[in-house]
Amino acid sequence: MIGALELGLIYALMALGVYLTFRILDFPDLTVDGSFTTGGGTAAVLILAGTSPWVAMLAATGAGVLAGVTTGLLHTKGRINPLLAGILTQIGLYSINLRIMGAPNLPLLREETVITPLRDAGLLGGAVAVAIFAAMALVVKLVLDWFLHTDQGLALQATGDNERMIRSFGVNTDRTKIIGLAVSNGLVGLCGAVVVQYQGYANIEMGIGLIIAGLASVIVGQALIPSRLIVWATLAVVVGSVLYRLAIQVALQVGLEAQDMKLISAVLVVIALLLPQWSPLRRLPTLRSLTRSAAVSADGEGR
Amino acid sequence: MLELTTISKTFFAGTVNERLALRDVSLRLAPAEFVTVIGSNGAGKSTLLNIVAGALTPDHGSVQIDGRDVTRLPDHRRARTIGRVFQDPMAGTAPSMTIEENLAIAYARGQRRGLHRGVTRSKRELFRTELASLELGLEHRLKTTVGLLSGGQRQALSLLMATFSEPKILLLDEHTAALDPRRAELVAGLTTAAVRRHRLTTLMVTHNMDQALRLGTRLIMMHEGRIVVDIEGERKRRATVADLLDAFERVKGAELDDRTLLQ
Numbered sequence: 001m002i003g004a005l006e007l008g009l010i011y012a013l014m015a016l017g018v019y020l021t022f023r024i025l026d027f028p029d030l031t032v033d034g035s036f037t038t039g040g041g042t043a044a045v046l047i048l049a050g051t052s053p054w055v056a057m058l059a060a061t062g063a064g065v066l067a068g069v070t071t072g073l074l075h076t077k078g079r080i081n082p083l084l085a086g087i088l089t090q091i092g093l094y095s096i097n098l099r100i101m102g103a104p105n106l107p108l109l110r111e112e113t114v115i116t117p118l119r120d121a122g123l124l125g126g127a128v129a130v131a132i133f134a135a136m137a138l139v140v141k142l143v144l145d146w147f148l149h150t151d152q153g154l155a156l157q158a159t160g161d162n163e164r165m166i167r168s169f170g171v172n173t174d175r176t177k178i179i180g181l182a183v184s185n186g187l188v189g190l191c192g193a194v195v196v197q198y199q200g201y202a203n204i205e206m207g208i209g210l211i212i213a214g215l216a217s218v219i220v221g222q223a224l225i226p227s228r229l230i231v232w233a234t235l236a237v238v239v240g241s242v243l244y245r246l247a248i249q250v251a252l253q254v255g256l257e258a259q260d261m262k263l264i265s266a267v268l269v270v271i272a273l274l275l276p277q278w279s280p281l282r283r284l285p286t287l288r289s290l291t292r293s294a295a296v297s298a299d300g301e302g303r
Numbered sequence: 304m305l306e307l308t309t310i311s312k313t314f315f316a317g318t319v320n321e322r323l324a325l326r327d328v329s330l331r332l333a334p335a336e337f338v339t340v341i342g343s344n345g346a347g348k349s350t351l352l353n354i355v356a357g358a359l360t361p362d363h364g365s366v367q368i369d370g371r372d373v374t375r376l377p378d379h380r381r382a383r384t385i386g387r388v389f390q391d392p393m394a395g396t397a398p399s400m401t402i403e404e405n406l407a408i409a410y411a412r413g414q415r416r417g418l419h420r421g422v423t424r425s426k427r428e429l430f431r432t433e434l435a436s437l438e439l440g441l442e443h444r445l446k447t448t449v450g451l452l453s454g455g456q457r458q459a460l461s462l463l464m465a466t467f468s469e470p471k472i473l474l475l476d477e478h479t480a481a482l483d484p485r486r487a488e489l490v491a492g493l494t495t496a497a498v499r500r501h502r503l504t505t506l507m508v509t510h511n512m513d514q515a516l517r518l519g520t521r522l523i524m525m526h527e528g529r530i531v532v533d534i535e536g537e538r539k540r541r542a543t544v545a546d547l548l549d550a551f552e553r554v555k556g557a558e559l560d561d562r563t564l565l566q
Contacts, residue, residue: 151416154400154408161397164389168356169464170382170413228399228448 002125004249008242009133010194011213013140015221015241016234017187018214023222023233024148025180026160027075030086032188032214034093035067036207039189041101044108044202053114057193063100064189065182067093072178097204104204113197136194137241140187141234147183148230156180157230212265217241219272244268304504305332305355305472310364312350324350325361326528334471335502339515341547342525348508351525352474355506357381369471383413386465386503388458388478395461398450402441402460405449406430409464433467434460437493455486459493466497473498475507479514491518512544526554 014036021029039060046056067089074085098104115124123129147153158166159176167173196202221240225232251264312325325347332338340348353359355366357378365374368384389395396405407421410429427445434442437459441452449457458478466473475494479487495518498505509515515522522539524532524547531554534542 147418149421150418151407151411151421152418154404154421155411155416157400157404158397158408161399162394165395165397166408167379168382168385168387168395169408169411170379171408171416172379 001246001249002130004245005130005242006124006133006198008245009130009137009238010198011191011245012137012217012238012241013191013194014188014210015214015217015237016140016144017184017191018211019218019234019237020144020180020184020187022215022218024157024160025177025184027082027177027181028086029068029071029181029184030083030211031067031071031089031093031181031185032086032211033207033209034090034097035064035185035188036192036195036210037097037202037204038063038067038093038100039192040196040202040206041097041106041192041204042189043193044106044196045100045102047108047111047113047197048106053112053197057114057190060193061186061190064192065186067189068181068183068185069178071185072174072181076174076177094204101202101204106202108197108200108202114194115197137238141238144187144234145231152176152179209262209265212262212269213241213244216244216265216269216272219269220244223272223276304334304336304369305330305506306367307331307351307355308365308367310351310354310361310366312347312354312359312361316362323528325354327364328528328530329364330523330530332504332506334504336521337498337503337505337519338507338521338523339519340506340508340523340525341510341512341515343551345527346525347528348525349476352476352506352508355472356385356387356474382470384471385474386412386468386470386472387474388461388465388476390477390480392454392457392461392481395464396449396457399448401446401448402434402452403427403430403445405460405464406433406467409468412468412470433463436496437463453486455482455489458482458486458490462490462493462497466501466503469501471504473503473505473507475505475509477508477510480510494518512547516542516544516547524550524554526551 014032018029018032021027042063043053043056043060046059047053051059071085071089074080074088075082078085080088118124118129118132148157155166155171156176156179159171159173159180163173166176192207195206217240218237219240220243221236221238222233224239224243225236227233227236247268248261248264251260252258256264307328307330310325310328311323314320314322314324322345324345328347328351340351342348350359354361357373357376357380360375365372367373368381373381387395397408403422407426410426430445431442434445439456439459441456441460449460452460458481462478478494479490482490491514494507497503505519507519516539520539521535522532522542523530532547532550
């Protein structure tokens with residue numbers, strides 16, 4: 001169970017990236033499956049070559065950013081549909097990732113990584129490791145919160161919310177979309193780098209179907225903490241990511257096999273999407289909706 | 304301030320749906336001039352506004368703002384000088400963002416947007432004062448998401464956002480049409496006040512002839528892509544809705560005569 005907690009907190013970085021594109025930019029970006037492996041593969045190759053793992057993580061983030069920019073350019077300058085633009089980058093990246101890695105599987109067995117001190121001290125799987133990963137997820141969440149409240153961040157939010165309006169205030173929405181995709185995939189690349197070090201190997205297939213895990217985290221989290229306020233929404237994503245890994249863990253413990261994971265992931269997302277529409281649940285008020293309806297009735301109008 | 308020279312625009316050129324929206328329209332607005340634009344559906348009013356804003360590029364002709372040719376400049380690069388309010392109250396604001404965030408976006412009109420905090424304490428003070436001028440009590444609701452506001456409130460906010468960062472030109476596209484009469488009256492009043500206060504050169508499209516006569520310093524009527532009536536000053540003040548209807552009938556009649564002659 002602790003392992004699931006750790007994984008959930010690590011994968012929260014990727015989920016925050018997915019939140020940025022899906023929820024803030026309203027751009028269903030499928031680049032993630034490719035850029036995750038790009039980040040992981042880049043980090044693995046650099047670490048194997050003797051580079052500092054911190055530098056490797058920086059490079060992995062940069063590689064993710066490039067992937068995001070590619071999808072952004074395909075969509076904005078090439079006027080390609082968002083879904084297709086993401087898929088094209090993702091497919092292209094598969095070959096690029098193989099080129100980067102040189103082999104489909106790269107073990108990091110005896111390499112010095114950022115996880116090594118934790119492993120050597122026997123802290124992995126304990127409260128200290130969980131606290132460290134939680135701190136990491138929290139820092140990234142706070143940085144994302146901060147970014148989204150800068151002038152540039154507000155323009156990015158508005159791009160997903162009302163494109164015509166933000167253009168009328170002088171914002172080049174092509175640019176904000178590219179920036180959003182770059183930041184998102186940068187986070188995904190960074191997440192790939194951490195995962196590679198945590199599990200001790202990079203694999204060409206490690207990103208496949210990952211977008212579903214990201215989506216599940218966002219949807220599950222927001223179903224639980226339904227706030228449109230950024231600070232709550234990003235926290236919800238982190239919580240969602242942990243819950244998702246726990247759900248997977250439970251599924252494994254009740255006897256499902258690793259090969260069933262993709263199906264379980266897909267089913268989880270479908271459940272998370274359908275449950276809120278199921279009427280008995282819809283009538284169940286959340287704490288937030290209660291306080292809001294009190295405020296709204298005092299105000300005289302609702303949404 | 305704003306000069307349109309022989310602007311033409313055709314939609315769906317070369318297809319069965321081909322429609323000539325503007326034919327050789329020339330129009331010159333002096334600084335702080337407030338022009339109301341009326342005309343039937345498809346007269347070319349919205350096309351005219353979209354060409355000034357840069358959302359559409361004309362097929363022929365040029366657009367000059369302050370002596371600078373901006374004909375080929377996309378809308379977001381003209382935004383520093385142009386404020387817009389759309390007909391749809393939902394169009395001018397970002398619904399899932401708060402009132403203060405919307406204002407912060409408008410405040411940075413046409414500027415480079417960096418990594419400074421969007422809403423600062425000093426800006427918040429300014430927003431409060433500006434919102435208070437709307438007299439809707441919005442100054443106490445800075446953190447409310449705009450999606451929770453009524454259509455009238457949102458349109459008043461859109462108007463404030465379009466004007467308080469002092470563009471040179473204000474474009475209003477039937478911005479009171481979707482509101483009930485009382486709210487429409489309120490927003491029209493706010494419009495006049497804002498235009499006066501910031502001395503904005505204004506183009507306001509409206510369906511309401513009465514409103515077109517009451518507001519502004521000059522009135523133009525469009526028909527089938529042309530400006531057919533252009534009155535200002537004393538003549539505009541003395542004109543009545545009946546006069547406008549009369550003028551409209553004459554224009555249509557003349558056209559009918561041409562057709563009859565040709566047949």
